[in-house]
Amino acid sequence: MNTITLDELKTILKAQDVENPEHYQFICPSCKTVQTAQDLIDAGAGETFDEVQKYLAFSCIGRFTEDKGCDWTLGGLFQIHKVEVLFEDGTNRPIFEPVGYSGSAKTGVTKTGKLKTGVKYSRPDPILTVVIRLEVGMPKKKEVVVREFLFRGFEPCSDGHCVIKKPEGMRTNAGCGCILSMSRLQLGLLSSRLQVIVDEVVTV
Incomplete structure (x- = not known):
């Protein structure tokens, strides 16, 4: 090494x-x-x-x-x-x-x-x-909520409980299917982002 x-x-x-x-x-x-x-x-x-x-x-x-x-x-x-x-x-x-x-x-x-x-x-x-x-002298990083970090660049659905982004205005109640419909590349990107925060300590 x-x-x-x-x-x-x-x-x-x-x-x-x-x-x-x-x-x-x-x-x-x-x-x-x-x-x-x-x-x-x-x-x-x-x-x-x-x-x-x-x-x-x-x-x-x-x-x-x-x-x-x-x-x-x-x-x-x-x-x-x-x-x-x-x-x-x-x-x-x-x-x-x-x-x-x-x-x-x-x-x-x-x-x-x-x-x-x-x-x-x-x-x-x-x-x-x-x-x-x-x-x-690049600008400092900004703080974002976990949802925004994980799903940045992903398109949300119209379900009222969408995991990517809660819809504004008209919404449906069929259930969010965003994760189930993700492509292999999207799943790979999500996996990489999860690895960054998976060992963080949270209060439950």
Whole structure:
């Protein structure tokens, strides 16, 4: 396992010499597909960088489209990634390998042992947002209710108890069938979003 600091990650990303943060490139450790935030946006994972940053370099684009990539995510049980980012508090966070990373001593990386297995990262940290905001001062994330987070971009039905969005005006009472009628891609997107919040603590 190779560990790099936030400053080293920033140096690697800047060396890619792209026009904007949406074009920073990362390689899925499973299928080796090169992907960017713009690819995630085009695949429907979100409308802006802020919305897709939680997936960037953490979940492969194949979780959102059938056109490329695979369904690998660093939030799963098995860990095959080769790069982690070291935070100032001493904790490490997994990340897809950034394009241009050599893994050599020239980049200041340190070896931390064998690949980890059986370690589940319950929630991706916005590593890239931390780095990129230091450079371009991107706006802070906004807080949204769980319903909006899970079903953003989904079309609701007209049922009065629709799980996606409660209808305004005329409504029916036939029962919401939105989840049952979701496509494979929509279910994959919903699954990825659930992984972000599944381990959150709630009061019941």
